[in-house]
Amino acid sequence: AQRVTQPEKLLSVFKGAPVELKCNYSYSGSPELFWYVQYSRQRLQLLLRHISRESIKGFTADLNKGETSFHLKKPFAQEEDSAMYYCALTRTGANSKLTFGKGITLSVRP
Amino acid sequence: SQTIHQWPATLVQPVGSPLSLECTVEGTSNPNLYWYRQAAGRGLQLLFYSVGIGQISSEVPQNLSASRPQDRQFILSSKKLLLSDSGFYLCAWSVQDYLGELFFGEGSRLTVL
Numbered sequence: 095a096q097r098v099t100q101p102e103k104l105l106s107v108f109k110g111a112p113v114e115l116k117c118n119y120s121y122s123g124s125p126e127l128f129w130y131v132q133y134s135r136q137r138l139q140l141l142l143r144h145i146s147r148e149s150i151k152g153f154t155a156d157l158n159k160g161e162t163s164f165h166l167k168k169p170f171a172q173e174e175d176s177a178m179y180y181c182a183l184t185r186t187g188a189n190s191k192l193t194f195g196k197g198i199t200l201s202v203r204p
Numbered sequence: 205s206q207t208i209h210q211w212p213a214t215l216v217q218p219v220g221s222p223l224s225l226e227c228t229v230e231g232t233s234n235p236n237l238y239w240y241r242q243a244a245g246r247g248l249q250l251l252f253y254s255v256g257i258g259q260i261s262s263e264v265p266q267n268l269s270a271s272r273p274q275d276r277q278f279i280l281s282s283k284k285l286l287l288s289d290s291g292f293y294l295c296a297w298s299v300q301d302y303l304g305e306l307f308f309g310e311g312s313r314l315t316v317l
Binding site: 100103126128130137138139140143180182184191192193194195196197 | 240242245246247248249250253263294304305306307308309310311
């Protein structure tokens, strides 16, 4: 079975501080990992995926298979980063299901 | 471009009453369709998914059911609502070859009294 663990419910930082949102997963096969974000009064949307190896809005996430982690990081938080963040996992292949973690609320204070 | 609509946005229903939440997708064909429930502290729970008309997979036993009468229509139903059915329901779609990107609707807030 695939499982995603986000150990913290809330992270509050000041503007300009570094941010790390933790995500650990358990899956016996070859996983694909994602981060989704939901800003206030907006739809839940994809932020980034590990296979793209890209930086979106200053956020990056590296898949660490040894530690089974996919932490989301940003060196300098901005107020507009305040949102709910979900880590998600699926297996490779067609018609796969996406399993989400419980999510974490990021609050960036001025 | 593709769009997804779900309605109603807000619903207040008494215990024991029926439920019907609708979701439609435009601008694509043969999508995968999903119903999730979003609850504070419990994250996003996959309730049902469908890879084609009439094909429904249920992820958790519950008081709800889903149907896909048309290619781009997905309906979440209940014959008799329970208090525990209260929550925020999200419909989503993805392309068939699925690279993990789901496109979500705006959600439906259900309150059962």
